[in-house]
Amino acid sequence: MKENWEAVIGLEIHAQLSTETKIFCGCATSFGDEPNANTCPVCLGLPGALPVLNNHVVDLGARAALSLALHINEESVFSRKNYFYPDLPKGYQISQFDRPFSERGVLEVMTATRDEAGHVREWRPMTVRITRMHLEEDAGKNVHEGLPDTDRYSYVDLNRAGTPLAEIVTEPDFRSSWEAYDYVNHVRRALQWVGASDADMEKGNLRCEANVSVRRKSEEQFGTKVELKNLNSVRFMQRAIEYEIDRQIKLIESGGRVTQETRLWDDRAGETRVMRSKEEAHDYRYFPEPDLQPLVVTPEFIESVRAAMPELPEARRRRFMQDYELSYNDAAQLTSEIALANYYELTAKAASNPRGASNWIRSELLRELEAADVAVADSPVKPEELGALVRIIDEGGISGKQGKEVLIEMFATGKTAAAIVEERGLAQVSDTGEIEGVIAEVLAANPPQVAQYRAGKEGLFGFFVGQVMKASKGKANPKLVNELLKKKLSES
């Protein structure tokens, strides 16, 4: 039944900008402190207190906007968004409304077609229009459990109140839950990449809401949209959208109508549930915040931010493919995180072998890092050392198999590759004369096998290799052993 339907999805992302202090006061933005420890008259909303914009927010906001190909407005205006809630100390949130910080972004995002299990089949580019990205303050947190008298009282923790957020809103440009999934991951990576946000959904510093509607493929008009909240990970979001699309199609096909409402995703139950309907929707009565001047950013400022930003992930991926002859998938994996991309380039340089460096990082190093739960930036094996290991292998000093063991020891001890090879006595014998001597001994010791081989039983080749390696205590260069054995055995 799904074939005749099309889903229309728009996304709103709230990303916490990684400043040390709050957007309108000097309180710390640190996480996990005593409730209400990081507060002052301003973020408590005490009578008479006034907001003053933290300039670092503008800097990080500009980085975020540029990383998402948004146009930054030279003048934007903060507005008050009015509603009552205990976690909102002033009774309004300082946000931006009709004149946002940045708008009109057109972003190319890679998305994949996937099979039923979610495994990638093929990557393709997709264009996403970002309507706007504005700056605003976060609210605090209501606490309903874990404290005395929570049967009668709720508590309010305002440590988070006033934390700077960037709200990123797209046009309804997504047609599947996986497109939305790939977009959110793209945004997370871009924000982390430029240092604008930690963008960690589990820690709550990136939050996501989806507007979902469905229509028959022949229809032009959008269906009634439903807003999805409580999407606490990218995977939850994808599942929630998928569920919601199915729910709406089934509803319409069985003669029902979709109601405009907000629904919460319950991941344990695997379903969305009504939170509030349109009738209860707020009139936020936005008006320009009189306590703050319009935010003016000069073209020079924007250029200085742009100049100070690292090469963006997409550009870097393209360069890796071109300069280092990496595949799309390999380059994409290596540019998934700026620390990894930097690590890769240093390793490639030290190894003088970009593809080799790519293989060793992706198949060996990342596994070790993951097992030890260590970030790339903190890797005990420095990129120069990994590059040196790759070089030793390339030069035939040790075998690839030995290299893997050496890397594990490097990881555990922090010793250099050269030191481990030396200590273990692993250096390969690549002296042709020496290997030829060993081969001669082996052949002389096994005349029946030599005869059988020469009579056409070529399967015995492996036997000879094994004997030579054994005789050389594993040190003979296997490539040379192969070459020389073939030569000796063919001589008669």
Place this chain on the structure above:
Amino acid sequence: MNNPDHTIESLSLRIARGETTVRAVTDAALDAAEKLNDTLNAFLQIDRAGATRRADELSAPQSVGDAPRALVGVPIAVKDNICVRGLQASCGSRILANYHPPYDATVIERLSAAGAVIIGKTNCDEFAMGSSNENSAFGPVRNPWDTARVPGGSSGGSAATVAARIVPVALGSETGGSVRQPASLCGIVGVKPTYGRVSRYGLVAFGSSLDQVSVFGLTVRDAAAVLGVIAGRDPHDATTADVPVPDYAAELDTEGARGARIGVPRALFGDGLDDEVRRSVEQSIEAYRDLGAEIVDVELPHAKYSIAVYYIIATAEASANLARFDGVRYGHRTEEARTLSEMYRRTRDEGFGAEVKRRIMLGTYVLSSGYYDAYYRKAQQVRTLIKKDFLDALAQCDAILTPTTPTPAFLLGEKTDDPLAMYLSDIYTCTANLAGIPGIAVPCGLSSTGLPIGFQLLGRHWGEATLFRLAHAYERAQPFTARPPLIATSED
């Protein structure tokens, strides 16, 4: 009780000569405040302990290297909507009846650093909303000239304390004339600085784009001395401007009014203006002519919309500013509520008085979806025109002279049933707040019933020095020597 120290000038001189002490001056002010408060109800809190402690500190010899302090030992009264650490800040409202702010307003920090002694917190209309002081939750203030009459509002308590010679100077706040209007009704000087001249940090907000801390004084020189101390950019208030603050007092004696051009908007001298007020203000105009000023006609074609515009913008901003009084963090919270919305409704219903509720509703309405363009946006557009009127008129003259109020002080209860008539008390004053320009109210005579009459001068942005100079020239030529009968008898 005979307290001759009615001006900062004479008081400072006598302290310097050793004829009196800071402690004696402080005690005299406290005694007068306590003695007269039963009659006037001007103070909501008299801080005898704090004021005497401060006086004793100030009496200790200054350590070498301390900067000279402009207001050493000057007793000052502070409107109860300005935060002083440790004192109450009820704002004339039940909802903040027991609220004690944990921080000092910037103006208080500056006054304290200059050596002023805060005597107490003065009564005012609830959240500065009113023109008669009858909207205080703690009873009306009475006019020292006739205790059956209002002192004006909203800073009526501060005006009465200066008029009654309890203190030489007091702080009030203006949103639409709340200092100039009571100054005029109480026969003293009141100055409203340019918007952005004085920090609003710690002034409990009413209409944020209009509010300014303002000063009462018995003389122009005293008002200038206090403004000189509190004016100037404050990093805690983003709407303060980095414009140099001249030495106002030093400029008083230069030039006088000779050669000045004073603009008179004749169209504002029509309907609704009391005959005695008109005559008195006309005489002031003639006095300026005698002083060598040139009198020119000016037009303010959009001034007739000022009351309408003012009550839209001020109430819109107030509706958001007063949202924080929700019973969650501080101030009154209802005893009886089972749900969150019930707590909000009951807390605010019990905490706010009728006028505040009226204005919150008005402001909420003009910002509502569907009405915003017709009211709030249009009001902002007309506000721009009013400001342009003043800029155009002030391009042709140095100051504009008008009556301060249409009538002398009215009787308690006279206008309480007619909010519109009450709103019209602000007709001459609210334009300066809308245009952001400075204004000074100067007493210029008594009515046949012995009530003070005043005129006001309005000047260019940042042009307070010109207003002080012109007002001082008038004051010297036409000294206002009358005293309220209440005081005259108590002192003789």
